[in-house]
Amino acid sequence: MRSLVREHRLAIEQLVQPLFVVERREDAGAIEAMPGIARFELERAVDEARELHALGLRSLLLFGIPASKDAGATSAYAPDGIVQRCARAIKSEIPDMLVVADLCCCEYTDHGHCGILNARGDVDNDATVSLLSAIATTYAQAGVDVVAPSDMMDGRVAAIRTALDAAGASDVAIMAYSAKYASAFYGPFREAAGSSPRFGDRRSYQMDPPNAREAMREIALDVAQGADIVMVKPGLPYLDVLRAARERFDVPLAVYNVSGEYAMLKAAAQRGWLEEERAVEEILTSFVRAGADIVISYFAKEYARRHG
């Protein structure tokens, strides 16, 4: 009876598993604050993608950790950069795996900010937008299906769309991190991606946590500029924003259950303070109930393994 009258379900196909790929072998390995999640070198990342596919997962979100970083994030748009090579390998081996690639400079800049800095040391919005367009183009050429700008620069979606279309990649979709908050919950990710800012913080471009109406404006701007999918991030502390976005917009809506949300659940479970499986089910279901169509989560693989 309970299952007959159940209002919400999470299908494995709605889940997206993040995948970290490193250029240098010595950067591969476990991530301390994210038990069960690792950084893979290219061949292992392809193996992992194959394993995810066998479990019924159909989408992954690729993050690259390059061998070298500089002020101009040049390794981000190299045609043979780590994300580009990995996307090419996954698409040739597992063609029906949807490859989403995170599009941001922070893993590629030596200062760790999500954009290019001007002489004053502030992020230069427009210079960064041009750079993002260049990165998106090389991603498309590598076979990436969806580019996911996570930088929070203004005007990037329109610029990326124009650049993709000009490069003959009009079928590459844009999943915009539209309402991305300056959150404490990205800590473990920054360890994983080696992308902590060397100075300052991301508050000049990411959103202020108390603001919900502003999130609607950010999403509306991205939709107007051509975003195919919009996102709210993080997940749990922003379920109200997710619900508000669902009610207001008819485009596909994604939520990112981020690294810190994963870490705190794992930490409590390891101490026996929470029942992990039940807690994971409850959390992932809460996103669907709040209105998400797409759930990006480090728990995706575990969930698929249990429900496949």
Ligand code: PBG
């Ligand atoms: C890159 C990016 C971040 C995350 C996704 N893309 C980090 C940040 O903005 O600092 C966070 C993901 C997570 O915490 O799981 N800008």
